Structure formats: C-alpha cells, structure tokens
Amino acid sequence: MSAESPEGRGGEPGPGASSPAPAPGGPGAPAAAPEPRGQARRRRLRVARLRAALIALALLVQGVAAYPFPPLTTERLARPDRQRELARWSERLGRVGLRRSPDELAALAVAWSGRLDGARARALAPFQPYFDVTRTDQRWGLFLEAHAHRYRMHVESQDASGAWTLRYRPLDPAARELASQLEYRRMRAAWNPRSQGTREPYKPFVSWVANALFAREPGVRAVRVRMERFHIPRPGEAPDPETSWHFEELRRRPRRGP
Amino acid sequence: MSAEGPASAPAGGGGSAAVGGAASAGDKASAGGSAATPAGGGGRGTARRGVFGGARRAARAWVSFWDRREHPASLALVRIFVAATIAADYAQVAALGLVGVLWAPAAEGGLSAARPGAPLCQAFAWFGPSAATARAVFGVALASALCLGVGLFSRASALVLLLASAQLGHILPDGDRGIDTLLRNALVVLCLSPAGETWSVDARRRRGAWSAPAGLLAPAWPRYLLVAQLVVLYFSAGAQKLSSPWSAAGGYSALYYLLNHPHYATFDFRWTGRVYPLTQFGTFMTLLFEQSAPLVPLALYYRATRERPGRLRRLFNRSRFFAAWVFTGAAFHLLLAVTMNLGIFPWGVLALYPALFAPREIMAFLSRARRPLGPRARADAGGPAGPAASTPLT
Numbered sequence: 091m092s093a094e095s096p097e098g099r100g101g102e103p104g105p106g107a108s109s110p111a112p113a114p115g116g117p118g119a120p121a122a123a124p125e126p127r128g129q130a131r132r133r134r135l136r137v138a139r140l141r142a143a144l145i146a147l148a149l150l151v152q153g154v155a156a157y158p159f160p161p162l163t164t165e166r167l168a169r170p171d172r173q174r175e176l177a178r179w180s181e182r183l184g185r186v187g188l189r190r191s192p193d194e195l196a197a198l199a200v201a202w203s204g205r206l207d208g209a210r211a212r213a214l215a216p217f218q219p220y221f222d223v224t225r226t227d228q229r230w231g232l233f234l235e236a237h238a239h240r241y242r243m244h245v246e247s248q249d250a251s252g253a254w255t256l257r258y259r260p261l262d263p264a265a266r267e268l269a270s271q272l273e274y275r276r277m278r279a280a281w282n283p284r285s286q287g288t289r290e291p292y293k294p295f296v297s298w299v300a301n302a303l304f305a306r307e308p309g310v311r312a313v314r315v316r317m318e319r320f321h322i323p324r325p326g327e328a329p330d331p332e333t334s335w336h337f338e339e340l341r342r343r344p345r346r347g348p
Numbered sequence: 349m350s351a352e353g354p355a356s357a358p359a360g361g362g363g364s365a366a367v368g369g370a371a372s373a374g375d376k377a378s379a380g381g382s383a384a385t386p387a388g389g390g391g392r393g394t395a396r397r398g399v400f401g402g403a404r405r406a407a408r409a410w411v412s413f414w415d416r417r418e419h420p421a422s423l424a425l426v427r428i429f430v431a432a433t434i435a436a437d438y439a440q441v442a443a444l445g446l447v448g449v450l451w452a453p454a455a456e457g458g459l460s461a462a463r464p465g466a467p468l469c470q471a472f473a474w475f476g477p478s479a480a481t482a483r484a485v486f487g488v489a490l491a492s493a494l495c496l497g498v499g500l501f502s503r504a505s506a507l508v509l510l511l512a513s514a515q516l517g518h519i520l521p522d523g524d525r526g527i528d529t530l531l532r533n534a535l536v537v538l539c540l541s542p543a544g545e546t547w548s549v550d551a552r553r554r555r556g557a558w559s560a561p562a563g564l565l566a567p568a569w570p571r572y573l574l575v576a577q578l579v580v581l582y583f584s585a586g587a588q589k590l591s592s593p594w595s596a597a598g599g600y601s602a603l604y605y606l607l608n609h610p611h612y613a614t615f616d617f618r619w620t621g622r623v624y625p626l627t628q629f630g631t632f633m634t635l636l637f638e639q640s641a642p643l644v645p646l647a648l649y650y651r652a653t654r655e656r657p658g659r660l661r662r663l664f665n666r667s668r669f670f671a672a673w674v675f676t677g678a679a680f681h682l683l684l685a686v687t688m689n690l691g692i693f694p695w696g697v698l699a700l701y702p703a704l705f706a707p708r709e710i711m712a713f714l715s716r717a718r719r720p721l722g723p724r725a726r727a728d729a730g731g732p733a734g735p736a737a738s739t740p741l742t
Contacts, residue, residue, distance in 0.1 A: 135411075142411040145569060149576070158584040171591070178597055225514035226533050230526060232585040236593040236602035242610045260610040271444050275691030276523035280459050282611050289522045291459035298449055298457060322608045324601055325621040 154213045155221070156228035161207040167196045169285065171237055238324070241283050241317040241336065245272075247303050248312040257303065268302060283317055288337050300341030312342045414572075417565035419707035420545040424499070426574060427506075427543035429699035430534050431497030434509065437692045438490040447486050451519045452479035460519045469518035482519060488512045496538070499548020506539035527696040533577055534700055541570030562711070574703035575648070579641045581697070582677075586638025593631075600631040612688045637676045644673060648704075674704060 166172060176192035176199075183190055190198070214221070221227065245258035245267065257267035271277055280291040300313035316338035321330035441447055452458025453472075462468040462477040475481040489512035495505035510532055517524035517532075544550040546560035555561075592598030593605055604627040607617040620627050647670040650661040664670075678701065681694035702710060 138411050138415040141569070142414045145414050145573070146410070148573075152580070156580045156584055158587045175591060178592060223514060224510060224532055224536060225517040225524065225529065226536065227529050228533075228580055228584065230530075230581050230584040231588050232526065233602070233606055234588055234591065236591065236605040238605060240605075240609055240611075261613060261616050271446060271449075273689055274440065274444055274446060275525060275689075275693075276441070276450055276520070277446060278611060278689075279522045279525060280520075290461055291520065291522050294454040294459045294461075297454075298459065301457065322605055324599065324604065325624045 151214065151217050152228050154210055157206065157210050158229055158231075159203055159206070160229065160231075162200050162203040164196065164200055166286070167200065171239075171285075235285060238322050239319060240322060241319055243272075243281055244314075244316055244318060245299055245303075246314045246316075247307070247310045248314070249309050250311060254314065268299065271302075272299075281315070283337060292337065293339060296339040297341055304343050310343065312340060314338065314340050414569045416568045418568040418571070419562065419564055419711065420542045420560060420566040421547075421707035421710045422571050422702050422705055423538070423541050423543035423566075423574075424545070424547045425702035425710060426534065426571075426700060427499065427502065427538055427541075428497055428547065429702065430531055430538065430696070431493050431505075431509075433692050433696045433699050434513070434531060435490065435493040435497055436695075438486065438493060440691075441486070442490070447483055448479045450523055451482035451486060451516055453477045453482075458482070459523070462519055469515045471515045472519065482516075485512055485515050485519075489516060499544045499550050502544025502548055502550050503539050503541075506535050506543075510535040510539060525691075525693070527691070527693045530577070530581060531696050531699075534574060537570045537573050537577070542566035543570070571703045574700055575645065578697075578700055578704070579644055582638045582641035586635060586641070589635060589638070594635060600628040603627040603631040603634065607687060612690065614687055614689050617687070633676065634680065637673065637680060640673065643669065644704075647673070652706075674701070677701070 167176065173192065176195050180190055180192045180195050183195070242260055243258070244256060245265075246254045247257050248254050256262070256265045258269060258272060259265040260273075272281070277295075280289060280295040283289070283292075296313075296315045299315060303310050303313050317336045318333050319336055320333045323329040441450065448456070449458055451460055453460050453462045455463065456479045458479060460468065460477070460482070462472050464477060467473040467477050471481055471485045472478075475484070489509060492505045492509035492512060495501060496509055513528060513532055513535070517528060545564065545566050547558060551560055552558050589602070591602075593602040594600070604620055604624060607613055607620050607627065647664050650658075650664040651670060654661065654665050678698065681698050684690060685694040705713075
C-alpha cells in the first residue's frame with residue numbers, strides 16, 4: 091500500500107491547487123487520466139474489496155473487544171462503596187417500577203456480567219493470539235476509582251537506636267527520598283493499591299526500596315513500607331479523622347556472613 | 349486550524365468517488381439497478397431487487413470509503429508524536445536507572461514475576477529470564493522508537509516497537525498501563541500506514557526530499573481507524589463511569605477526589621475545596637466530553653459535506669461541535685498534565701489528535717505558521733494551499 095503520486099491516479103489537483111476540488115463529475119471537474127487497462131482495474135478492485143472486508147472484520151473484532159464492562163464478582167460487590175452503589179441503583183430502578191432489592195440486583199449483575207463477558211471471550215477466542223502478541227485491548231477504564239477513602243504510602247527506615255524515620259510520603263516536601271523513581275508511572279503501578287488490595291509486584295518493590303536505602307545508608311537497619319488509609323472530606327462534610335494502616339511490609343538488613 | 353472530516357480524495361480518477369475505474373463501472377451498474385427499481389414499485393421481486401440493490405450500493409460505498417487517498421501529512425504527525433512520546437518515556441526510565449528494576453526478574457532484584465518455569469514472554473522464553481534479556485528488549489524498543497520518530501524504515505520500526513513494547517508489557521503486566529495499550533493500538537495502524545512517506549528519512553531516501561510532494565496521495569484509511577480508536581477510547585471510558593462520584597447522586601465529586609488523591613496529584617490540591625463547584629463542573633464536562641465522542645465521526649462527515657442540505661448537518665456545522673470537542677479534549681489533557689502525575693498519558697492521547705484533521709488543514713496550518721520564515725519554508729510545507737484539496741464523500 092504505497093503512496094501514489096497523482097500522476098499515477100489521475101484527476102487530482104496538483105501541488106499548489108488553491109481552489110477546492112470540484113464536485114465529482116460536476117462542472118469543472120478535472121479531466122480524467124487515461125483509464126488503466128481492464129486487468130489492472132480488476133486487480134485494483136479486488137485489492138480494495140479485500141481491504142474493505144479486512145477492515146470490516148477488524149472493526150467487528152475490536153468492537154466486541156470494546157465491550158467495556160469487566161465481569162463482576164460477589165466479593166467485589168460486597169465492598170461498602172459497591173453496596174452503596176447497589177442501593178442507589180435499586181432505588182433508581184424502583185422509581186421506574188422495576189423493584190429489585192440490592193441483593194437481587196447484585197445477583198443479576200454478577201450473572202449477566204459473567205454471561206456477557208463469557209460471550210465476549212468466546213467471540214474473541216479465535217483472535218486471542220493477535221491480542222497476546224500485540225498486547226492490545228479496547229477496554230478503557232480511565233479514572234474510574236474516584237472515592238473518598240484513599241491510601242497514602244509511607245516509606246520509613248529504622249536506625250540502630252530503633253527509631254523510625256519517614257523517608258518518603260507523597261506530597262510531603264520533607265520526605266522525598268527516591269521520589270523521582272517512586273513517582274514514575276510504571277513504578278507507582280507496583281505499589282499503588284487497587285480497590286482489591288496490593289498488586290503482584292508490591293513485595294518485590296518493597297525489597298527494592300529496602301535494598302536501595304540499605305545501599306545508600308549503612309546506618310539503616312530496617313525499612314518499612316505501609317499504606318495509611320484516610321478520608322477525603324467533601325466541602326461541608328464532617329472530616330473523619332480516623333486513619334488505619336494497611337499492607338505493611340518490613341525488610342531487615344541482611345546480616346553479613348562470617 | 350479548522351477540522352475537515354474523513355472526506356479525502358477518492359482513489360478513482362477524475363475525482364469520482366470510486367475504486368479506480370472498475371468501481372466507477374460498478375457504480376454505473378448500481379445506478380442502473382436503482383433505475384430499474386421504481387420507487388414504491390409493486391411486486392415481491394422488485395422489493396427484493398431493491399433490498400439487494402441497496403445492500404450492493406452500501407457495500408460499494410464501504411469499499412470506496414476505505415479506498416480513499418490523501419496526503420500522508422496527518423499520519424506522519426501521528427507517527428512523529430507517538431514515537432516521541434514513547435521514546436521520551438523510555439528515556440525517562442533509563443535516566444532514572446529503572447530498566448533493570450522494572451523488567452528484571454525478582455530473583456535479580458527486579459519487579460517481574462518471570463522465572464525459568466514461567467518466562468511470561470517470548471523474549472524470556474528464548475533467551476532466558478534475566479536482567480540482560482530485559483535490557484536487550486528495552487534497547488530494541490528504544491532504538492525502534494527513535495527510528496520510527498525520524499522515519500527510518502518506518503513500517504518495520506513501528507512493527508518492532510509494537511512487539512518489543514508488548515514484550516515489556518508481558519514481563520511486568522502491572523507496569524503496563526492503558527496508555528501503553530493505546531499506543532500499541534496506534535502502532536498496529538502505523539505499521540500498515542504510509543506514515544513514513546513524508547517528514548522522514550524514508551522520504552529523503554526515496555525522493556531526495558524530507559517532505560513528500562504536496563500532491564502525493566496515499567491510503568487514508570489508517571487515519572480513519574485512528575479517529576475510530578479515539579472515539580472508542582473516550583466512549584468506553586465514559587460508559588464505565590457509573591459510580592456515584594461521577595453522577596449527580598454523588599454530587600459530581602469525582603474530579604475533586606482525584607485531585608486530592610496523593611498518589612496522583614502533582615500538588616497539594618486541598619484548596620480545591622474552596623472552588624468545589626468548579627471541580628463539579630469539570631467532572632460534568634469530562635463525562636459530557638467522553639460520552640459525546642461517538643458524535644465525532646458524524647460531525648466530521650457533516651463538516652466534509654457542508655454543502656449538502658439537512659437540518660442536523662446545519663446544526664452541527666453552525667454549533668461548531670467538532671471544534672468545541674477538540675478544544676475540550678486538548679484542554680482536558682493539558683490540565684491533566686499539569687495537575688496529575690500521569691506520566692505520558694496526556695501526551696500519548698494528544699499524539700493521536702492530528703488524525704482528527706485532514707492533511708490539507710494540517711498543511712495549511714503549517715504554511716501559516718511558517719509564513720514569517722519566507723516562501724521556501726512555505727513550499728516545504730506543501731505550498732501556499734497545501735496538498736490536493738479534499739473532496740466530499742460521494
């Protein structure tokens with residue numbers, strides 16, 4: 091599918107054409123170049139038809155892949171924020187005469203999302219090798235998790251006296267150790283918890299942070315990484331001062347061998 | 349720069365929107381078929397002929413649409429911006445000393461779960477899961493991104509970059525974000541496209557000039573697919589925003605919460621509580637922008653066929669829907685880049701925006717931008733009027 095010069099195609103306004111192209115076949119239409127021979131025309135038409143068919147197939151497959159809703163599970167829907175959403179939807183549906191309790195809605199959502207996701211997976215199965223090799227997809231969940239309860243990571247080190255010092259905390263100008271590395275997007279993905287908990291690379295990440303601090307400062311005896319869960323109050327909302335600690339990981343400096 | 353829709357020079361000669369001469373002949377046949385079917389004519393056979401005739405015409409229009417040709421300027425800009433975004437991201441990884449950390453197996457101090465029994469990707473399966481293999485894959489990815497950016501073996505570079513980026517994604521799936529997937533989708537299109545036909549080393553090697561002649565015509569369908577990709581991206585993202593902070597029930601509080609998320613915010617945004625209604629407006633506009641994305645192809649079509657009648661067409665063109673949509677999108681991503689630490693995400697999406705513009709508009713914009721530099725610079729940009737004028741769809 092190489093680019094073609096207008097000379098090869100005929101009829102297109104040349105470089106520097108300053109007026110809009112005339113309507114096809116209309117008055118002032120540029121004179122058509124000599125038509126290609128019959129065989130070449132048929133081949134070109136075959137190529138165009140094949141291309142159009144392949145694009146239709148690609149759009150169909152990508153359209154199925156774009157079905158946006160991942161399967162729901164009973165565990166995911168049991169979370170308090172999801173329970174609130176279910177209650178909200180139950181109330182909304184009740185207003186239009188579709189009475190379903192939040193539990194019934196949850197069961198329906200789990201069943202239907204599973205069925206639809208299964209259908210999507212079956213339809214895409216023949217094309218899975220393509221998606222695997224290119225690691226492409228069409229499900230785009232951008233900024234879905236916008237909630238009042240958040241985590242804030244703390245990286246702390248312990249010295250010989252046993253005292254803990256805060257080394258890194260997001261948006262804390264006094265605790266910026268390793269900040270440029272930790273805040274790089276792929277690195278953050280390793281430590282930033284999802285709603286379901288930490289991700290697979292979290293433990294190797296803590297080991298890397300600990301080793302980096304051990305290498306920088308011989309006085310560091312241990313490194314601790316943990317997440318502080320806190321509440322973001324909306325304006326006019328009573329702040330919830332209670333915080334809690336989660337996903338704590340501790341690494342001690344390895345003892346030197348004899 | 350105003351936008352022009354997916355209406356470009358058709359492939360057929362003489363300005364007729366058809367696939368070469370053969371399709372023109374097909375169109376004639378189609379027209380003949382229509383003429384043989386009187387409107388509202390009686391008889392089952394006539395109705396059937398009408399249905400089949402309609403299907404045939406639709407199929408011909410489909411073939412003709414995807415066979416359209418245009419100057420490759422828009423695709424070349426997408427190629428350059430996509431490659432620059434990816435190369436900048438990889439350069440940042442290298443500068444931070446994170447190549448071995450992100451993609452080496454955990455046994456060698458990295459974050460990857462790959463191990464000899466479960467290599468996770470083909471590169472590790474062939475060469476063994478090690479930091480050295482990870483560095484080699486990274487090196488290939490960075491080199492191919494640079495080659496793609498300068499347009500050296502553009503298609504091959506796009507393919508190699510696509511595969512290398514996918515390998516890195518397999519090695520550390522959690523570190524592979526949505527923007528990486530989006531850019532790989534764009535790379536699939538770029539490696540099948542004529543994006544290297546202008547503003548590239550390839551163009552210099554082939555024609556002795558960095559820029560393609562203003563009248564060069566190349567397949568336009570890759571650009572249309574990139575427009576479709578943007579539409580799917582935004583609409584899918586908008587459709588999934590069902591939780592209450594994204595709705596009136598939750599007071600459109602999503603943007604406020606996101607700006608106050610310490611893991612993403614670039615600054616302390618607690619002050620946004622004082623301008624809370626502004627964040628609510630921003631949340632609403634984000635939803636409106638994303639969920640209106642399916643109207644973009646229609647708006648592009650109406651802009652390209654503005655001389656035709658129709659109330660809806662007039663409404664779209666008078667309301668400048670497309671210009672407002674593009675402006676909102678660009679502003680949205682630029683604000684994201686300033687307020688949230690999202691790495692290449694805003695730039696990666698914006699890299700696809702040139703696909704929304706017809707090459708003629710891009711060349712006209714460049715010509716205007718270069719006016720102070722003199723006539724030679726304008727000629728390099730494709731002359732005062734840019735490349736061949738786009739023609740409306742059939």
